[in-house]
Amino acid sequence: MMLCHSVLFILSLMAFMQGSDGSSCDEDCADKPVFSPSRLVVKYGDQASARCTACQSDCQSDQTNLDVSIGKPRKDGNIILWKVDSMTAWDPSAMCYYINDDGNMCCNHLPVTVYSPPQHVMIYPERDYGSESEGSQYSLNCMVYDVAPVENLIVTFYRKQTVLGQLRLNSTRKTPMTVSLILNTYASTEHDSDLYWCEAKLDLGPGGPQHPVVVRSRESMVMMTASGTVIQSFTFLIFCLGFLHFSCN
Structure with a gap:
């Protein structure tokens, strides 16, 4: 059963990546991923971190992922941790998602604001x-x-x-x-x-x-x-x- 879940996740992920408009990603699903904090504000060059709970009950850990443009995510069951040692991107992105048993993708985007004070x-x-x-x-x-x-x-x-x-x-x-x-x-x-x-x-x-x-x-x-x-x-x-x-x- 684990192999079936893994194959389904990979196939669904490939289908999602082929759709550049992201139309297959549902941000209004019932058990959507939750970020903590819900909004990240970080000074340019500083450390930053956030946590995503991919789902409460409707997914397996091998069906979850966190796509980020900087830094590396680390999985701990259905919780995915994101840490950036030095925020050097002005418009970073972070999307947490999972694939349910029907092959549908449920996702959430973390709003990130990178700031620099007036010099x-x-x-x-x-x-x-x-x-x-x-x-x-x-x-x-x-x-x-x-x-x-x-x-x-x-x-x-x-x-x-x-x-x-x-x-x-x-x-x-x-x-x-x-x-x-x-x-x-x-x-x-x-x-x-x-x-x-x-x-x-x-x-x-x-x-x-x-x-x-x-x-x-x-x-x-x-x-x-x-x-x-x-x-x-x-x-x-x-x-x-x-x-x-x-x-x-």
């Missing part, structure tokens, strides 16, 4: 606003360097401790990107010499780091003349020696 964040005026006057619109540019995935990135603009706005990107790219987000605001003598800054946060949701990944830019000062004209922007640089230096953009 640097900076804010500056989008262009020279030397001729802008009271009430004129100008733009603040927040540059976020080498972050992934950008669809989980939230950028918040601040004037001192006041939130001016939040922006997100609509992109499904998995690999790190350097992105520019621009917020329009208005010149006002009321806020002359106020400090502006932006903050980049990776909102990785359930399964992500206990404390969200947040990187803040240095502060930028917008100065105005008595007539209400924006004349220059200063960026403050804080050095390890503990003193403050500023340079005009």
Whole structure:
């Protein structure tokens, strides 16, 4: 009987592999494989692991498998363990499945998010606003360097401790990107010499780091003349020696 199960499993697996659209894989079966955790979030280069219980009662251990794009799975009965020593894939895949006695494949895919925190964040005026006057619109540019995935990135603009706005990107790219987000605001003598800054946060949701990944830019000062004209922007640089230096953009 064991030989019959093995032959049936091999034949069913070959039929599945020939179907590139994966239409023979049923993700709505009653006794579908279960991953723990149900969603994996891992920093690029870190270790990662997950466990799949292929079925509760409807399969034999020789009818189960775990297809992964990185790392090696290890079987322990109907439980399959997946471990990656160093996550070096930006879009890894893991599919756990079994073949039932009718030759049908029951499967489940593990959602995996690989992230990289922003390496640097900076804010500056989008262009020279030397001729802008009271009430004129100008733009603040927040540059976020080498972050992934950008669809989980939230950028918040601040004037001192006041939130001016939040922006997100609509992109499904998995690999790190350097992105520019621009917020329009208005010149006002009321806020002359106020400090502006932006903050980049990776909102990785359930399964992500206990404390969200947040990187803040240095502060930028917008100065105005008595007539209400924006004349220059200063960026403050804080050095390890503990003193403050500023340079005009």
